[in-house]
Amino acid sequence: MKTQSELTDFYYKKLHPSLIRLEKSRKQLSHRIITVALIYSIVSLLTIFSLYKISYNLDIIIFGGFLYIAGGGLLYKYLIKDYTAAFKQSVIAPLISALDKNLIYSTDAHIPSHYFTSSKIFTTHPDKFEGNDYVKGKIDDVTLQFSDIHAQKKHKDSKGNTHYETLFQGLFIVADFHKHFKGTTVVLPDSAQTTFGTLIGHWLQSHNISRGELVKMDDVNFEKKFVVYANDQIEARYILSNALMQKLLEFQKRSEYPVSLSFVGGNIFLAIHYNKDLFEPSIFHSLLKYRIAMQYVNTLHLAVGIVEGLKLNQKLWSKL
Amino acid sequence: MSTPFIVLIVLAIILVLMYNSLVAKKNQVQNIFASIDTQLKKRYDLVPNLVASLSKYMEHEKSILEDITKLRAEANKPNATVRDTIALDAKMSAALGSIMIAVENYPQLKANENVMHLQHSLNEIEEQISAARRAYNQAVTDYNNALEQIPTNFMANAMNYRQKQTFVIDESERKNVNVKELFN
Numbered sequence: 001m002k003t004q005s006e007l008t009d010f011y012y013k014k015l016h017p018s019l020i021r022l023e024k025s026r027k028q029l030s031h032r033i034i035t036v037a038l039i040y041s042i043v044s045l046l047t048i049f050s051l052y053k054i055s056y057n058l059d060i061i062i063f064g065g066f067l068y069i070a071g072g073g074l075l076y077k078y079l080i081k082d083y084t085a086a087f088k089q090s091v092i093a094p095l096i097s098a099l100d101k102n103l104i105y106s107t108d109a110h111i112p113s114h115y116f117t118s119s120k121i122f123t124t125h126p127d128k129f130e131g132n133d134y135v136k137g138k139i140d141d142v143t144l145q146f147s148d149i150h151a152q153k154k155h156k157d158s159k160g161n162t163h164y165e166t167l168f169q170g171l172f173i174v175a176d177f178h179k180h181f182k183g184t185t186v187v188l189p190d191s192a193q194t195t196f197g198t199l200i201g202h203w204l205q206s207h208n209i210s211r212g213e214l215v216k217m218d219d220v221n222f223e224k225k226f227v228v229y230a231n232d233q234i235e236a237r238y239i240l241s242n243a244l245m246q247k248l249l250e251f252q253k254r255s256e257y258p259v260s261l262s263f264v265g266g267n268i269f270l271a272i273h274y275n276k277d278l279f280e281p282s283i284f285h286s287l288l289k290y291r292i293a294m295q296y297v298n299t300l301h302l303a304v305g306i307v308e309g310l311k312l313n314q315k316l317w318s319k320l
Numbered sequence: 321m322s323t324p325f326i327v328l329i330v331l332a333i334i335l336v337l338m339y340n341s342l343v344a345k346k347n348q349v350q351n352i353f354a355s356i357d358t359q360l361k362k363r364y365d366l367v368p369n370l371v372a373s374l375s376k377y378m379e380h381e382k383s384i385l386e387d388i389t390k391l392r393a394e395a396n397k398p399n400a401t402v403r404d405t406i407a408l409d410a411k412m413s414a415a416l417g418s419i420m421i422a423v424e425n426y427p428q429l430k431a432n433e434n435v436m437h438l439q440h441s442l443n444e445i446e447e448q449i450s451a452a453r454r455a456y457n458q459a460v461t462d463y464n465n466a467l468e469q470i471p472t473n474f475m476a477n478a479m480n481y482r483q484k485q486t487f488v489i490d491e492s493e494r495k496n497v498n499v500k501e502l503f504n
Contacts, residue, residue: 179447216458233459234355238451 001139001308002099004301010098011091011293018090019287022083029083030284033076040075044068080283087281088133095296096135099304103137110134110147115174119269120184121260123210126151126167133279139304140313146173146303148278149271170257170274173303177239177268178312184212185230185239187248189258192227219245225252239263247310255302270306274299338475345463349484352459353402356452360395360409363416363445367392370438374419377429381422388415406487409449416442457486 002010012019048064088107096105110131117125129151136145149172152164192201206214211229215236222245230236240248252259258273278299282292307313371385378385391412395405420439429435464483466472 216462218454218458233352233455234448234452237454238448241447241451 001304004297007095007098007297007301008293011095011297012288014098015091015094018094022087022090022281022287025083025086026281026283026287029080033079033283036075036079037072040072041068044071080281083283084281087287088279091281091287092133092279092296092300095300096304099300100137100139102139103135103304106134108132108134111145111149111172111174115269116149116151116168116172118264119174119262119271120186120264121188121262121269121271122151122167124153124167127154128152128164131172132277135303139307142176142178142307142312144173144175144304144307146171148172150277166275168271168273169276171270171272171278171299171303173270173272173306175268175270175306175312177263177266178314179239181235181239181263181266183230183232183235184262184264185215185228185232185236186211186260186262187226187228187240188260190223190225190227217245218242221249222246225249244310251302251306251309254298268306268310268312272302335475338472339479342466342472342476342479342481345459345466346481349456349459349463352452352456356409356449356456357405359445359449359452360405360412363412363442363449364392364395366438366442366445369434370419370442373432373435373438374423374429377426378419378422381419384415384419384422388412388419391415403485406485409453410488413446416446453487460484460486 044064044067048061048068051064052060085107092107093105096103111134113126113129116122116129129149131147131149134145134147136143138144148170150169151167153167154162155165156162190201190205192204195201196204202214202216205227208214208229212231213229213233215228215230215233217223217226217228217237217240219242222240226248228236228240248259248261255272257275260271260273262269279296281287282289285292287293367388371389375382375385391408394400395408395412400408420442423429423435423439463481467476467481467483
């Protein structure tokens with residue numbers, strides 16, 4: 001696998017012609033978006049205002065406001081559609097195949113929802129499961145797949161209005177794990193201990209009825225960052241060896257976002273809570289900017305790098 | 321209901337909770353120890369085969385192989401206490417560790433399929449024993465803490481609970497040194 005700096009080189013050197021071409025259409029697009037937004041806003045405001053003048057009903061302003069925002073969103077999506085497709089085809093797809101030739105990329109597909117549910121990272125079942133930018137392949141004989149995921153839960157308030165609460169938005173990764181195990185081990189970011197301190201935090205964690213038994217790990221730094229629940233105390237420690245705990249801490253540090261993970265049915269599941277749609281083109285900033293480029297390079301390198309980073313390719317003899 | 325009666329009920333509930341939590345902690349230690357015992361037995365079962373395969377080739381390490389056989393015989397004695405098991409495990413781990421390093425000096429052993437098979441089985445069991453030891457140490461730490469902390473220490477004293485011993489985890493195991501990585 002290419003290193004991060006090799007991938008950055010690839011981005012700026014090999015992809016340079018495509019980036020220049022995309023940069024031209026990006027500039028045109030951003031001008032077009034501003035013009036359309038201005039016209040759309042003026043027309044909408046005038047319409048809402050004139051309708052309001054007829055009846056002096058405040059509901060018109062509220063309803064019009066909602067329509068204005070929803071319509072604006074749809075219009076924006078329509079305007080960037082072609083540019084997004086061109087960007088994914090000429091930037092994200094080559095980056096992925098540069099990382100590893102065996103990886104297949106699909107812009108519209110996503111990780112099947114049964115993986116999300118069976119991971120047991122989330123205790124609530126999502127009502128709406130969307131995603132894109134699906135990558136799948138075998139690296140060093142380890143099956144790896146990941147995609148952007150947005151899982152939501154439907155709620156109805158007392159007035160009967162429906163709204164959606166985000167359960168998870170970010171990168172969801174599934175890979176083969178190199179050790180045999182039967183039970184479930186879930187590792188979550190430690191919010192209770194950070195908020196309430198060690199004593200109360202531990203008490204709260206051990207009384208979490210929606211999870212399995214609390215497993216206290218013997219790595220102080222790991223305990224500070226994560227909380228572990230499992231249905232087998234010994235198996236959880238067999239999976240989370242001292243070496244793997246160190247590697248997960250490094251992984252968490254590199255990802256810069258909260259990471260939840262679980263070990264179920266021979267797989268490792270990782271959910272990185274980016275809270276945004278990933279691998280989408282930048283519209284108002286140049287694609288040649290280092291900060292923008294590194295977002296794509298880092299995220300992809302992080303996801304594909306788990307095979308080497310967490311040593312998933314060092315299979316135990318019994319799994320060979 | 322009178323106030324003293326309510327106070328008495330609350331006090332009784334607290335005492336029951338304390339008693340139950342101490343019993344749960346003691347049982348957790350025992351349960352995990354039983355798992356360690358199973359894993360250790362699995363490892364001892366590999367010993368005769370291992371010694372038989374290695375002794376043909378290893379002239380200089382005869383004494384270590386004899387030690388390993390002796391340790392196995394000791395472990396098989398009935399009525400071994402927890403303290404004995406912990407001490408034997410430490411000796412056995414050290415002896416097996418040095419034998420496995422010595423195997424590296426015998427190319428004919430490294431090429432022997434039976435020896436490789438034993439070595440792999442041993443590695444896997446070692447990983448499982450290590451996990452069980454860590455789980456045991458955590459359970460014992462929780463138990464020992466309850467024995468020292470207020471207010472459970474009074475109850476533990478009345479129940480005649482005594483502090484338990486943990487496994488000493490080898491520093492090299494804690495670091496998980498990977499031989500392959502040393503040469504990278």
